[in-house]
Amino acid sequence: DTAVSQTPKYLVTQMGNDKSIKCEQNLGHDTMYWYKQDSKKFLKIMFSYNNKELIINETVPNRFSPKSPDKAHLNLHINSLELGDSAVYFCASSQGLRNEQYFGPGTRLTVT
Amino acid sequence: AQTVTQSQPEMSVQEAETVTLSCTYDTSENNYYLFWYKQPPSRQMILVIRQEAYKQQNATENRFSVNFQKAAKSFSLKISDSQLGDTAMYFCAFMKPRGGRGATNKLIFGTGTLLAVQP
Numbered sequence: 001d002t003a004v005s006q007t008p009k010y011l012v013t014q015m016g017n018d019k020s021i022k023c024e025q026n027l028g029h030d031t032m033y034w035y036k037q038d039s040k041k042f043l044k045i046m047f048s049y050n051n052k053e054l055i056i057n058e059t060v061p062n063r064f065s066p067k068s069p070d071k072a073h074l075n076l077h078i079n080s081l082e083l084g085d086s087a088v089y090f091c092a093s094s095q096g097l098r099n100e101q102y103f104g105p106g107t108r109l110t111v112t
Numbered sequence: 113a114q115t116v117t118q119s120q121p122e123m124s125v126q127e128a129e130t131v132t133l134s135c136t137y138d139t140s141e142n143n144y145y146l147f148w149y150k151q152p153p154s155r156q157m158i159l160v161i162r163q164e165a166y167k168q169q170n171a172t173e174n175r176f177s178v179n180f181q182k183a184a185k186s187f188s189l190k191i192s193d194s195q196l197g198d199t200a201m202y203f204c205a206f207m208k209p210r211g212g213r214g215a216t217n218k219l220i221f222g223t224g225t226l227l228a229v230q231p
Contacts, residue, residue, distance in 0.1 A: 031217060041151075041201060045218040056218050090157060094217065099145055099209050101219060103157035 003027050004104035006091050012110045013081055021076045021107045023091030029102075030095055031055075032074035034066060037088040037106070046089075049074055081111045114139045116206050118222035125194045126230050132179075133189045133225045135204030141165075145207045146180065146187045147219070152200040160202070163187065191227075199229045 004025045013019050025032065033056070034046040048056035049068040063079040074091060091104040115138045125131035137146070148160040163171045163180050170178050175192045191198055204222040 033218070035219075041224050043203065043219075043221040045220075048218060050217075058218075088155065092157075099207065099217065100147070100159055100162060101217075102159065103149075106155045106157075108155075 004091055004093055004102050006089075006104040006107050008107060009105060010108050010110075012112065014112055015081055015083060017081050018077070018079045019081060019109070020078070021089055021091075021109070023074045023076070023104055025072055025091075025093040025102075025104075027093055027102065028095065029093035030071055031093060032068065032071075033092040033094075033101060034074065034076050035090040035092060035103075037090060039087070043090070047074075047076075078109075081109075083111050085109060086111045114141070114144075114206050114208070114220050116204055116220055116222035118204055118225050120225045121223070122226045122228070124228045124230060125191075127194055127196060129194055130190060130192045131194055131227065133191075133202050133204075133227065135187045135189070135222055137185050137187065137204075137206050139185070139206065139208075141208055143209070145209055146178075147205040147207065148176070148178070148187075148189045149203045149205060149221075150198075150200045151203065151224075152197075157203075161189065194229045196229050196231060199227060201226050 007022045031050045033048045037043045047066040052068045065077045068074045088106045090106045092101040094101045144165045146163045150158045161173045179188045201224045203224045205219040
């Protein structure tokens with residue numbers, strides 16, 4: 001049983017393209033997140049949605065746009081991809097008072 | 113702003129021995145949570161242990177335990193009876209839980225410690 005899943009796991013694309021990463025959780029959680037892990041393994045929050053409402057929007061270029069069609073899904077769309085967007089993107093989810101965040105397997109994005 | 117510091121980029125331990133990973137943090141908050149996450153070569157982020165700041169008792173999960181020193185803002189992870197499967201990057205993380213002023217539930221991570229368990 002996959003708790004938090006992401007598709008695709010690997011994504012190789014050229015500069016200037018537009019791509020999306022999908023995330024789904026079957027834990028019944030009310031909050032979902034996107035984190036970016038750079039080449040030095042540093043993890044940083046990008047976005048968070050609570051009950052489909054955006055509650056965290058860190059300093060992220062406008063080319064990144066999250067979309068939450070329902071509480072179980074949070075997608076990340078990236079326009080005009082740049083070399084610096086190459087990273088591993090993690091989706092995570094949590095439920096209210098318990099606060100632990102459970103992570104998906106990550107999507108390794110490589111922009112060439 | 114909160115910060116999390118892991119001063120040991122890499123560590124090595126022999127199988128079956130005990131190792132302690134260090135983490136310090138900076139915050140003016142009184143109510144917060146601290147976590148240790150493990151990232152093995154598979155890349156999956158796995159929650160190892162969590163500690164609520166209001167609890168004086170140190171959290172324990174099987175072979176994993178923490179030494180939480182609130183006044184010193186220190187949160188170290190002790191791994192007992194190290195196993196080859198413990199080889200991974202370990203991240204310390206801070207969170208101001210949702211519900212209070214300025215709370216966002218975001219995790220603030222340290223830079224990680226790469227632990228190698230040697231046979």
